[in-house]
Amino acid sequence: MKPNLAILDEPLLYTEGLSKLLIHEKIFSSVEVFNSCENLYSHIKNSCTEFLMISSNILLLSDLYKCLDTIISHDDRIRIIVIGNSYDVIIIRKLFNKGIKSYLDKNSNYDEFIKSIHALSANEIYICEHAKKMMINFLSNEQEKQSPNIKEPLTKREMEILKLICDGYSSKDIGEKLFISINTVETHRKRILMKLNVKNSVGVVKYAMENNIFS
Known part of the structure; x- marks a missing residue:
């Protein structure tokens, strides 16, 4: 229903x-x-x-x-x-x-x-896309500042995959879009979550809020 x-x-x-x-x-x-x-x-x-x-x-x-x-x-x-x-x-x-x-x-x-x-x-x-881009830009800036909340900065490829995750793409879709295997996408996904210390892709947004990433 x-x-x-x-x-x-x-x-x-x-x-x-x-x-x-x-x-x-x-x-x-x-x-x-x-x-x-x-x-x-x-x-x-x-x-x-x-x-x-x-x-x-x-x-x-x-x-x-x-x-x-x-x-x-x-x-x-x-x-x-x-x-x-x-x-x-x-x-x-x-x-x-x-x-x-x-x-x-x-x-x-x-x-x-x-x-x-x-x-x-x-x-x-x-x-929405506008607010999402602001979040991604902030994450990029934090990497340049070597934020203590992120133990290791995301690579260029990981930022690429992070953006696609935020856009709602599945691992299969990301693999096809970037011409890499699903296993490679999953490996990057795990590293992204580990570096941001979150459990899943939704956690990226929660991370931004709980750590005052917008302030």
């Missing part, structure tokens, strides 16, 4: 159009649209909300933080996607610390939104 989605956004014409498209393409079984936090809270209390999309268009940043705190305190299993207004990395990091599972900015397209849904459905997190 397809999951359900709640949307906190406006204007009505846009939200209704998006909800009809998502149901028509069988992405969600139902889509509920709200234009106030109070109505959204009431819905969450009285129904099982699996996915929630919140747009920065409808809330000030301080109100967005409060909204997230209220939602997570009620049900921390809700997979929250925030559509930000080109937020900087410090704000994005705080949003993830507040409990969101996906960040897209106002320039993200429909295809990227669908990618985020697939990632969240697989219990992963998703960051």
Whole structure:
């Protein structure tokens, strides 16, 4: 059975159009649209909300933080996607610390939104391309500074593979793209995780947050 989605956004014409498209393409079984936090809270209390999309268009940043705190305190299993207004990395990091599972900015397209849904459905997190590139650039800069949190800097090939992992490529896809064997990709993947001291590819993003990599 397809999951359900709640949307906190406006204007009505846009939200209704998006909800009809998502149901028509069988992405969600139902889509509920709200234009106030109070109505959204009431819905969450009285129904099982699996996915929630919140747009920065409808809330000030301080109100967005409060909204997230209220939602997570009620049900921390809700997979929250925030559509930000080109937020900087410090704000994005705080949003993830507040409990969101996906960040897209106002320039993200429909295809990227669908990618985020697939990632969240697989219990992963998703960051839009713009924020993802900032993370990769920071990792590159940290290598040059010989950061104490990274015992050994990533090689050029490992950075290449790290970027493809963040882009959602499988080991098979990476091998085909770089013309190397799957075994070689897996060896590089293990070395990347070991150097960053994380357990999996999702851990790369968590590493960036938990070690204040965006600050």
